[in-house]
Amino acid sequence: MKNNPRSTPIEKLTYPIQEFLHKEASGGILLILFTIVALVWANSPFAESYHNLWHTNVSINIGQIELEHSLHHWINDGLMVIFFFVVGLEIKRELLAGELSSIKKASLPIAAALGGMIFPALIYTIFNLGKESASGWGIPMATDIAFVVGVLALLGKRVPLALKIFILALAIVDDIGAVLVIAIFYTSQISFTSLMIAAGLIILLIIMNKLGVRNLLIYSIVGIVLWLAFLKSGVHATVAGVLLAFTIPTSSRINTKYFTDKINSLVKDFDKAGEHGDNVLTNEERLSIVDQIEINCEKILTPLQRFEHGLHPWVSFFIMPVFALANAGVTIGAGITSALTNPVSLGIILGLFLGKQIGVFSFSYFAVKLKLADAPEGVSWKKIYAASILAGIGFTMSLFIANLAFASPELLDIAKVGILSGSLISGIVGFLILKFALNKK
Numbered sequence: 089m090k091n092n093p094r095s096t097p098i099e100k101l102t103y104p105i106q107e108f109l110h111k112e113a114s115g116g117i118l119l120i121l122f123t124i125v126a127l128v129w130a131n132s133p134f135a136e137s138y139h140n141l142w143h144t145n146v147s148i149n150i151g152q153i154e155l156e157h158s159l160h161h162w163i164n165d166g167l168m169v170i171f172f173f174v175v176g177l178e179i180k181r182e183l184l185a186g187e188l189s190s191i192k193k194a195s196l197p198i199a200a201a202l203g204g205m206i207f208p209a210l211i212y213t214i215f216n217l218g219k220e221s222a223s224g225w226g227i228p229m230a231t232d233i234a235f236v237v238g239v240l241a242l243l244g245k246r247v248p249l250a251l252k253i254f255i256l257a258l259a260i261v262d263d264i265g266a267v268l269v270i271a272i273f274y275t276s277q278i279s280f281t282s283l284m285i286a287a288g289l290i291i292l293l294i295i296m297n298k299l300g301v302r303n304l305l306i307y308s309i310v311g312i313v314l315w316l317a318f319l320k321s322g323v324h325a326t327v328a329g330v331l332l333a334f335t336i337p338t339s340s341r342i343n344t345k346y347f348t349d350k351i352n353s354l355v356k357d358f359d360k361a362g363e364h365g366d367n368v369l370t371n372e373e374r375l376s377i378v379d380q381i382e383i384n385c386e387k388i389l390t391p392l393q394r395f396e397h398g399l400h401p402w403v404s405f406f407i408m409p410v411f412a413l414a415n416a417g418v419t420i421g422a423g424i425t426s427a428l429t430n431p432v433s434l435g436i437i438l439g440l441f442l443g444k445q446i447g448v449f450s451f452s453y454f455a456v457k458l459k460l461a462d463a464p465e466g467v468s469w470k471k472i473y474a475a476s477i478l479a480g481i482g483f484t485m486s487l488f489i490a491n492l493a494f495a496s497p498e499l500l501d502i503a504k505v506g507i508l509s510g511s512l513i514s515g516i517v518g519f520l521i522l523k524f525a526l527n528k529k
Contacts, residue, residue, distance in 0.1 A: 115404035116238020119483070122409040123416040123508075130417030142414050153316070163414045164491055165325045167407045169315055172326040174403045175263050176333025177396045184338055187257035195461035196452060197257035203451025204258070204479050205229040205265045208443030212435035221432045224493040226269045227503060228439030228510065230485030233259035234408060235511065236478050239519050246526045248471070250464035255475050258448065266485050271327045274492040282321035286328070289314045293335035302341055302391050304398075307332070324492065336395060341387040354381050408484060415487045418504040427505045436486070436506030441513050444480035449473050474522035480514030482507055 129138045142160035149155075157165070179188075188194040208228035216222045236255055240247050293310055301307075311332045318328035342350075354377050361373040368374045386394070420427075427433055452472055455461040464472070490503040 115234040115408065116236075116241070118405060118409045119232075119234055119412050120238070122412040123483075126413045126415075126417035127420070127508075130419050131421075135419060138417050155319070160414050163411055164488065165319065166315075168411060168488065169326050169329040170399060171403050171407050171411070172267070172329035173311070173333050174329075174396060174399050175267070176330035177336065177392055177399075179260055179264055179330070180334055180336070180338070181392060181396070182257065182260050186260075187253055188260060192462065194257070194261075196455055196463070197254060197261050199451045199455035199461055200254075200258045200448045200476075200479075201261035201265060203447030203449075204231065204262060204444050204476075205447070207447030208439035211439040211443040215431040215435035215438075219431065220496075221435075221494070221499055224432060224435070224490065224499075224503060226266075226273060226489045227486050227493060227507065228436045228443060228482060229262075229269065230266045230482050230489065231259045231262045231444070231479045232481050232483040232485060232511070233263075234404065235481045235483055235515065239478055239481070239515055240522075242519065243523060243526060247522070248464070248467050251467045251471055251475055254464045254467070254472070255478070258475075258479060262479075263485070266489070267327065267330050270324050270489065270492065274324060274489065276322045278322040279320055282317050283323065286314055286317035286321060286323075289317060290331055290335065293332065297335055297337050300337075302337060304391060304394060307336060307391065307395075326488075333392075337391045340390050342384065344388070347384060347388045350384050351381060354384070411484065411487075415491065416504065416508065418501045418508070420505070424505070427502050428509065430502045430506075432499060432502045433506030433509065436482075436503060437510040437513065440480040440482050440486070440507070440510030441477070441517070444514065445473070445476040448476035448479050452476070468525065470525040470528070471522060474518055474525055477514055477521060478518035480518070481511045482514075483511045486511070 126138075129135070132138075142158060142163075144159045145156055146159055146162055147154065147156035182188040186193075187197060209225045212225045212228055213222065216224065233256065236259065237252075240252060240255070289310060293307070293314075296306065296310070311328070314332055315325055315328045319325045358374055358377045358381075361371060361377060368378060389397075428437075449472065452461075453469070456463045486507045487504065490500060490507065494500045494503060
């Protein structure tokens with residue numbers, strides 16, 4: 089590490105932490121750690137405290153509105169709305185300027201994601217058709233991009249960029265499918281009054297966008313009211329996060345030419361102001377110029393980028409780990425064998441491990457062979473096959489859907505065993521096959 093000569097002792101001490109936060113695998117590593125903590129805690133002598141913690145009731149009173157839910161419910165229906173909001177921002181960005189911005193770019197990940205959703209759902213349904221557990225068919229459909237990126241990072245720079253882009257785009261399409269499944273199939277009794285209020289708020293957000301409103305606080309306030317409307321509507325509250333994301337403006341207040349000219353002018357003024365003292369703290373003119381530079385930097389960024397950059401660290405390093413801590417704790421006792429052989433866990437394990445690889449690889453292969461899509465440049469079919477297996481790491485979204493699918497704690501625990509087992513198998517096997525493919529080149 090090349091230290092800045094003027095680095096302070098605290099900067100030197102916190103450098104490793106800052107490096108950790110900037111590594112793309114960090115979110116996945118933290119998820120794994122919190123999952124392990126949840127499992128150890130739930131199977132320790134302090135297991136009762138684990139379950140009691142998440143069943144603690146927390147109430148919020150806003151005027152005439154009173155909300156009282158368990159801590160577990162606030163995490164899944166509150167904090168996870170922010171997760172889905174960031175997912176929605178990523179989807180919108182990819183649709184407008186990323187790997188899903190054109191039919192040619194989007195064809196392969198769309199085909200791969202469709203196969204990766206259809207086959208796992210079919211496999212699960214085969215094991216659970218006609219049973220109470222049949223409603224869990226959506227559980228093995230999802231891919232946890234944080235875990236997948238974490239696995240890829242273990243292999244370093246040898247992983248082709250085109251393969252990373254393919255997996256990322258696949259996961260984005262996968263997220264779109266998961267959101268639609270949650271909104272359509274995992275919705276309780278509908279309150280049309282609340283839905284009408286939500287519809288009115290979405291129209292208001294669209295009008296705000298068209299009128300050029302760029303203040304993040306205003307969108308946040310309306311977004312909170314939208315969340316409350318969805319919370320009372322019967323449609324899962326996390327859908328509000330995605331819908332809010334799609335109303336966030338994607339244009340900046342100033343254009344790039346104005347920004348470049350303005351910044352160049354301010355930098356020259358900053359240099360001239362040095363005649364009155366080099367220290368920004370004591371040089372008011374320089375301080376004023378720095379403030380103007382900061383304001384213009386904010387104006388050139390779109391509201392979508394500002395929201396995404398501001399919230400992404402919170403989602404990666406707080407919301408998702410807390411979600412894992414609250415949801416991954418399943419008691420593994422003498423009944424682990426029966427849990428693993430239960431139709432629910434078998435459907436999930438085989439859905440994630442076999443369904444994902446069969447669906448993603450076969451749909452990708454035929455899309456390319458039928459000339460409906462182009463194969464990633466410089467990426468062999470062995471590597472795509474390895475990526476197809478890695479797509480079987482479900483975890484976060486799978487746990488989330490399991491909570492919606494099963495009211496029975498017993499079925500939910502069995503589903504968690506299946507999710508953890510299927511994700512672990514997919515991660516280990518996918519890693520080994522990709523490592524072998526990279527070594528062979």
